[in-house]
Amino acid sequence: MSLDTDFPAISIHNIGKSYHLWDSPQDRLKQPLRTMLSRWLPVREKRYFREFWALRDLSFDIGRGESIGIIGKNGSGKSTLLQIICGTLAPTTGSIEIRGRIGALLELGSGFNPEFSGKENVYMNASVLGLKKEEIDEQYEAILEFADIGDFIHQPVKTYSSGMYVRLAFAIAAHVNADILVIDEALAVGDAFFAQKCMRYLRKFLEKGTLLFVSHDTAAVINLCDRAILLDGGMIQAQGSARDICDLYLEKVFAARQDVNRSKNSIRELPVPIDPEEMVDQRLKYINASPLRNDIEVFHFDPDAHSFGNFSASIIDVKFLERMSKTPLSWIVGGESVCLRIICMAHADIMSPIVGFYVRDRLGQTLFGDNTYVTYRNNPVSIQAGERFEAEFCFRMPILLVGDYSITAAVAEGSQEQHVHQHWMHDALIFKSHSTSNWSGLIGIPMEKISLRVHSE
Numbered sequence: 001m002s003l004d005t006d007f008p009a010i011s012i013h014n015i016g017k018s019y020h021l022w023d024s025p026q027d028r029l030k031q032p033l034r035t036m037l038s039r040w041l042p043v044r045e046k047r048y049f050r051e052f053w054a055l056r057d058l059s060f061d062i063g064r065g066e067s068i069g070i071i072g073k074n075g076s077g078k079s080t081l082l083q084i085i086c087g088t089l090a091p092t093t094g095s096i097e098i099r100g101r102i103g104a105l106l107e108l109g110s111g112f113n114p115e116f117s118g119k120e121n122v123y124m125n126a127s128v129l130g131l132k133k134e135e136i137d138e139q140y141e142a143i144l145e146f147a148d149i150g151d152f153i154h155q156p157v158k159t160y161s162s163g164m165y166v167r168l169a170f171a172i173a174a175h176v177n178a179d180i181l182v183i184d185e186a187l188a189v190g191d192a193f194f195a196q197k198c199m200r201y202l203r204k205f206l207e208k209g210t211l212l213f214v215s216h217d218t219a220a221v222i223n224l225c226d227r228a229i230l231l232d233g234g235m236i237q238a239q240g241s242a243r244d245i246c247d248l249y250l251e252k253v254f255a256a257r258q259d260v261n262r263s264k265n266s267i268r269e270l271p272v273p274i275d276p277e278e279m280v281d282q283r284l285k286y287i288n289a290s291p292l293r294n295d296i297e298v299f300h301f302d303p304d305a306h307s308f309g310n311f312s313a314s315i316i317d318v319k320f321l322e323r324m325s326k327t328p329l330s331w332i333v334g335g336e337s338v339c340l341r342i343i344c345m346a347h348a349d350i351m352s353p354i355v356g357f358y359v360r361d362r363l364g365q366t367l368f369g370d371n372t373y374v375t376y377r378n379n380p381v382s383i384q385a386g387e388r389f390e391a392e393f394c395f396r397m398p399i400l401l402v403g404d405y406s407i408t409a410a411v412a413e414g415s416q417e418q419h420v421h422q423h424w425m426h427d428a429l430i431f432k433s434h435s436t437s438n439w440s441g442l443i444g445i446p447m448e449k450i451s452l453r454v455h456s457e
């Protein structure tokens, strides 16, 4: 494909996207009837929907060879923008010009036919992106090698875990000879090793290609992108160097969390509880006001994470909660008190359940973990089939090095020495440390007291 290098790879002019929101399915049916009636009879046109603008009046260019990060909180319009750029969604207003072949990796679930095998999807997907059959034949082995999903390539895609799905989707996008790559949150799913492989590929791609990269992972955005755009409420709130925009975004996320906590406390009018075991690192106040603050982003529980066991009980959710208010956390600051809650469902009667977890770093090294055994060793709990039970571990989050972490959660039956695994879940919850004040050791422990004394003789 010959490209006119004088023009930007992507030009976006006043793009807007509105959705109609219906209060009930009946309203959705009433609308066309009412419109028809108002054409033939003297009845007034009536709207049964509310209009919601997911994007408003966006205009910007992306130069050839540029790499742009799009960041913003949930619902700010990132995916909508990427879908419009990829042509899978039509804008309500404005226009867009694309110069070059786009390879896209959008949200999980889009792009693949779940009933088709991985191989069939490779051929279907690559041909939609403009490759001829012979070209796909040539690339097929390379796609297979990159995806590294073994014989699953012959299984229907609906049997894939989200990690396998992303592997295949990324492998295809990486081998369609794209001029522009559009990647939406793909690296947040699956294992850190594959994420590293993708990062290496993207850096190589950037020697000549144009990249649009949506991620909550600000470290990856800074690493890959020259420029970033911060979206808020469907509008551009700020744009500039990737580092400046990511810093601004993290500040906003942190400030929003502080506000939520403040308003929750005031609504419930609770006195600030004094925890008798409260121990605070004396440097915390200073560190938390500086770029050394240990910002930890928590992703969602992955119900399809790789797991094994007898399944008389299964893990249905794993989440971090704020210690006092017990509100779920998507952001933790190292050094603060949190609770990790593991929620399980019994499918058969269980005597003496043990629920536990490990925190592992991206190399799979276990950093710490614990379980409920010792606490209940003298009063074993019994649980009946159909009952839900949950374990909660409250602790002060250590200061983590920058990088990816995962929680392995498990429920077993028996004793510490002799037990049967009912459900063991690798990578049930992924979290990521973006910045840190810890430079030594695998984890930093909040220090109760640090002092210097001088003895003059």
Ligand SMILES: Nc1ncnc2c1ncn2[C@@H]1O[C@H](COP(=O)(O)OP(=O)(O)OP(=O)(O)O)[C@@H](O)[C@H]1O
Binding pocket: 019, 020, 052, 054, 072, 073, 074, 075, 076, 077, 078, 079, 080, 081
């Ligand atoms: N089909 C739809 N009908 C109605 N509203 C929609 C539809 N698709 C998206 N929206 C709304 O548009 C807004 C933008 O959604 P979008 O998925 O683009 O946000 P996002 O920034 O990608 O969020 P996330 O980080 O959670 O993926 C959201 O408020 C969402 O609820």
